[in-house]
Amino acid sequence: MxxxxxxxxxxxxxxxxxxxxxxxxxxxxxxxxxxxxxxxxxxxxxxxxxxxxxxxxxxxxxxxxxxxxxxxxLSKEIKVDWDKCVQCGACVAICPTGALYVKDRKTMEVVFDPEKCIACELCIRPCPPRAIKVHF
Ligand code: SF4
Ligand code: SF4
The missing domain is CATH 3.30.70.260 (ACT domain)
Incomplete structure (x- = not known):
């Protein structure tokens, strides 16, 4: 098995x-x-x-x-470099699983839940400062 x-x-x-x-x-x-x-x-x-x-x-x-x-x-892992992230929210709009989401509507803070990520990589291109990377 x-x-x-x-x-x-x-x-x-x-x-x-x-x-x-x-x-x-x-x-x-x-x-x-x-x-x-x-x-x-x-x-x-x-x-x-x-x-x-x-x-x-x-x-x-x-x-x-x-x-x-x-x-x-399933051998890829998505990492967000929060030092580069400008909290623009572009990745939130594209993420199909809600792995990238706005935690607090008042502050519009974007956070990442790796448990929900399917490593589809859709978020990588739209990120203006290239803060999202895929690791193999
Ligand atoms: S790789 Fe896909 S599922 Fe994972 S955070 Fe990016 S858009 Fe969302
Ligand atoms: S697209 Fe990039 S810069 Fe914008 S919130 Fe997402 S990770 Fe941060």
């Missing part, structure tokens, strides 16, 4: 299809959905922990890719 954490990105045409369910039915895998979200442009993101026989996991991942789902290992 093995386990693997992966990040899935579903194109708009696939977000309402029962693709993940087939991992149980056809590949004898167990999964735990750790996070899931849909971005405003209707791209779906999901972090899954897959458990099963190693060969089954590989075949299940291959199946997901054949369905047009982007599959990446």
């Amino acid at each position: 093995a386990a693997k954490k992966i990040v899935l990105t579903f194109p708009k045409s696939k977000i309402d299809k029962p693709i993940v369910y087939k991992l149980i039915k056809d590949y004898d895998l167990v999964f735990n959905i750790m996070k899931a979200s849909i971005t405003p442009d209707q791209e779906g993101h999901m972090v899954l922990e897959l458990s099963g026989e190693p060969g089954h996991i590989d075949r299940g991942i291959q199946f997901l890719k054949e369905q047009g789902v982007r599959v990446e290992p």
